[in-house]
Amino acid sequence: xxxxxRILKTLCFKEPEMVPVLPVLLLQGAKELKLxxxxxxxxxxxxxxxxxxxxxxxxxxxxxxxxxxxEDVEAFGxxxxxxxxxxxxxxxxxxxxxxxxDKIKMPSxxxxxxxxxxxxxIEGLAxxxxxxxxxxxxxxxxxxxxxxxxxxxPWFELLWEDELIRExxxxxxxxxxxxxxxxxxxxQIQAGADVVVLxxxxxxxxxxxxxxxxxxxxxxxxxxIHAIEGTVVYEPVxxxxxxxxxxxxxxxxxVILEHKDNIKKCKEALYGKMSVMGxxxxxxxxxxxxxxxxxxxxALLNQVAPGGGFILSTxxxxxxxxxxxxxxxxxxxxxxxxxxxxxANG
Amino acid sequence: xxxxxxxxxxxxxxxxxxxxxxxxxxxxAHQQGMPAGHILVKLVNRALDQMQKSIxxxxxxxxxxxxxxxxxxxxxxAADRNGAKQLIDEALKNQIVPSDIMHKIxxxxxxxxxxxxSKEEISLSQIYLASKTTEEILEKLISLMPxxxxxxxxxxxxxxxxxxxxxxxxxVGASLRFYGFDVIDLGMSVPNEKFVEYALKENINIIxxxxxxxxxxxxxxxxxxLLIEKxxxxxxxxxxxxxxxxxxxxxxxxxxxxxAPHGIAAVQIAKDLLGK
Ligand code: B12
Numbered sequence: 001x002x003x004x005x006r007i008l009k010t011l012c013f014k015e016p017e018m019v020p021v022l023p024v025l026l027l028q029g030a031k032e033l034k035l036x037x038x039x040x041x042x043x044x045x046x047x048x049x050x051x052x053x054x055x056x057x058x059x060x061x062x063x064x065x066x067x068x069x070x071e072d073v074e075a076f077g078x079x080x081x082x083x084x085x086x087x088x089x090x091x092x093x094x095x096x097x098x099x100x101x102d103k104i105k106m107p108s109x110x111x112x113x114x115x116x117x118x119x120x121x122i123e124g125l126a127x128x129x130x131x132x133x134x135x136x137x138x139x140x141x142x143x144x145x146x147x148x149x150x151x152x153x154p155w156f157e158l159l160w161e162d163e164l165i166r167e168x169x170x171x172x173x174x175x176x177x178x179x180x181x182x183x184x185x186x187x188q189i190q191a192g193a194d195v196v197v198l199x200x201x202x203x204x205x206x207x208x209x210x211x212x213x214x215x216x217x218x219x220x221x222x223x224x225i226h227a228i229e230g231t232v233v234y235e236p237v238x239x240x241x242x243x244x245x246x247x248x249x250x251x252x253x254x255v256i257l258e259h260k261d262n263i264k265k266c267k268e269a270l271y272g273k274m275s276v277m278g279x280x281x282x283x284x285x286x287x288x289x290x291x292x293x294x295x296x297x298x299a300l301l302n303q304v305a306p307g308g309g310f311i312l313s314t315x316x317x318x319x320x321x322x323x324x325x326x327x328x329x330x331x332x333x334x335x336x337x338x339x340x341x342x343x344a345n346g
Numbered sequence: 347x348x349x350x351x352x353x354x355x356x357x358x359x360x361x362x363x364x365x366x367x368x369x370x371x372x373x374x375a376h377q378q379g380m381p382a383g384h385i386l387v388k389l390v391n392r393a394l395d396q397m398q399k400s401i402x403x404x405x406x407x408x409x410x411x412x413x414x415x416x417x418x419x420x421x422x423x424a425a426d427r428n429g430a431k432q433l434i435d436e437a438l439k440n441q442i443v444p445s446d447i448m449h450k451i452x453x454x455x456x457x458x459x460x461x462x463x464s465k466e467e468i469s470l471s472q473i474y475l476a477s478k479t480t481e482e483i484l485e486k487l488i489s490l491m492p493x494x495x496x497x498x499x500x501x502x503x504x505x506x507x508x509x510x511x512x513x514x515x516x517x518v519g520a521s522l523r524f525y526g527f528d529v530i531d532l533g534m535s536v537p538n539e540k541f542v543e544y545a546l547k548e549n550i551n552i553i554x555x556x557x558x559x560x561x562x563x564x565x566x567x568x569x570x571x572l573l574i575e576k577x578x579x580x581x582x583x584x585x586x587x588x589x590x591x592x593x594x595x596x597x598x599x600x601x602x603x604x605x606a607p608h609g610i611a612a613v614q615i616a617k618d619l620l621g622k
């Protein structure tokens with residue numbers, strides 16, 4: 001049974017012969033090719049090669065066609081800032097005030113060199129791995145994208161505005177970000193992605209209240225997922241347990257949980273409707289050694305692997321640059337060790 | 347001893363429930379030749395009146411302020427910005443002095459907001475609104491005070507080098523200011539050298555640094571080293587921001603002296619470090 005079958009089986013709530021494992025390795029290809037992060041991300045050939053080397057080295061179940069999620073701001077004229085030892089972040093914001101909305105034309109991913117490169121990366125990875133490894137694309141969800149276009153503070157401020165001011169702006173903004181998100185995800189799927197991950201950090205309980213989630217975030221994510229012609233993985237990035245009962249409505253089959261989410265409880269609440277992925281602490285991981293990593297993974301597997309509906313992974317959008325090799329190996333190895341003891345114990 | 351002094355001693359001993367002393371003072375007044383009628387009116391009745399008034403006013407104050415404070419807290423949690431402002435305007439109309447509004451209505455509510463934050467039972471957008479609303483109200487209250495309240499210490503604040511995120515830093519700054527610190531906010535992406543320059547220039551004992559991303563947090567290591575090189579061993583470094591909330595040991599690994607999960611907890615750390 002190869003990676004893809006294992007993933008499909010677990011998503012159907014059946015226990016595969018081995019639990020699928022997807023460490024989110026985005027930056028690490030640069031290390032393999034001994035390039036700077038900026039240089040690595042500047043050519044799709046580098047990323048295809050980097051992802052190939054990573055999957056050969058660790059033996060996990062997927063390859064990632066996107067470099068990071070920050071690239072989405074380029075479609076709006078936003079700029080990226082690169083760093084030596086971490087992912088890029090937004091440099092210049094695309095919008096200075098809400099009045100800029102009247103001036104903008106419909107953004108398109110084809111105006112962004114980085115996003116176009118991502119499509120080529122996905123095509124390249126698909127030609128190498130289609131049908132064997134999960135090919136993963138990603139985008140920022142429509143409700144969270146404004147925080148990267150104008151800033152989190154003005155976005156929060158708008159959510160608290162009086163209805164008369166808020167509603168027209170909010171509708172306009174979400175309409176723009178939803179259209180971009182849908183066309184961008186569909187393009188990735190056409191290029192060969194098996195799934196797209198929608199990163200929706202602002203929609204988490206870390207950032208908003210339950211009634212705000214229900215009123216603003218839920219309707220737009222539902223519409224978006226409905227319009228995407230492929231499988232969507234939902235990634236709230238922050239804490240989502242308080243809203244877990246609402247998740248089956250969104251139309252996604254898999255949610256990535258944060259380490260603070262009680263994964264066992266979430267799995268029980270979602271079982272049969274949505275699978276769960278996660279939720280190793282992706283910051284503590286920096287000071288783990290292989291023994292600690294193994295111990296954490298086995299504890300997690302014991303809790304949530306039985307019965308399928310689970311993919312082992314880290315929480316959050318990526319494994320940090322400084323994470324040691326032995327820890328990544330241990331995460332991937334843990335599913336084999338767990339399977340052996342499980343078979344031995346009958 | 348003159349009768350005013352006798353009275354004040356008598357009242358004090360009653361208040362502190364030292365009844366034998368109170369009895370002794372009456373005896374002393376009698377010995378000094380004060381007539382019994384005077385003793386009754388000028389000492390006993392007057393003291394009892396004052397005791398009663400003080401008990402009544404205490405009762406009124408605690409009941410009233412705690413319920414106002416609870417209402418203020420409820421407005422903040424429900425993100426009812428206008429409700430919070432109206433409540434404070436009414437308190438002002440009812441002749442409650444600005445410093446009482448600040449210390450007895452707003453502060454306990456903010457303490458409770460801090461407790462919710464520690465339990466992670468409040469979202470960042472609520473914290474944002476609570477902080478913003480309180481800051482606006484505070485500005486108004488301070489403008490109504492006869493003199494600006496005395497600051498309890500000067501601290502430095504900034505986002506780590508390469509970090510262009512501001513919201514976490516601003517929230518921490520607002521809490522520190524609210525609880526009486528003078529905050530010098532150096533803004534986004536502050537080079538380590540600038541932190542040190544200001545620490546020297548302004549004679550600062552605590553630097554607060556905010557970082558949302560791990561690789562910008564890494565600059566704190568260099569900042570600690572620079573402080574040591576410049577013989578600023580006494581300057582404490584407090585780090586915070588999302589990565590520090592995921593790994594409670596991260597601050598130590600980066601050579602910092604402390605961390606806190608949110609602004610109100612940062613205030614306690616500042617007070618502890620400055621011995622306030
Ligand atoms: C919402 C969110 C997103 C949204 C929008 C983010 C944005 N506008 O920047 C989306 C989905 C788009 C996103 C994208 C990314 N994100 Co993000 N995101 C989050 C999330 C859920 C909340 C962040 C936030 O906005 N907080 C709001 C501010 C106000 O909160 P705060 O900074 O924590 O501040 C509070 C406290 O920490 C404290 N505090 C703050 N400063 C200080 C200072 C002192 C001295 C003290 C005492 C206290 C203190 O007080 C504040 C109030 O309580 C966090 C995870 C989480 N649970 O926190 C990840 C997180 C910050 N993201 C992360 C990452 C990696 C990214 C990406 C790089 C992903 C990628 N590879 O593409 C991008 C880049 C974003 C960018 N800015 O350029 C990481 C950062 C750690 C790291 N690995 O470097 C986090 C921690 C997730 C994780 N577990 O990995 N993200």
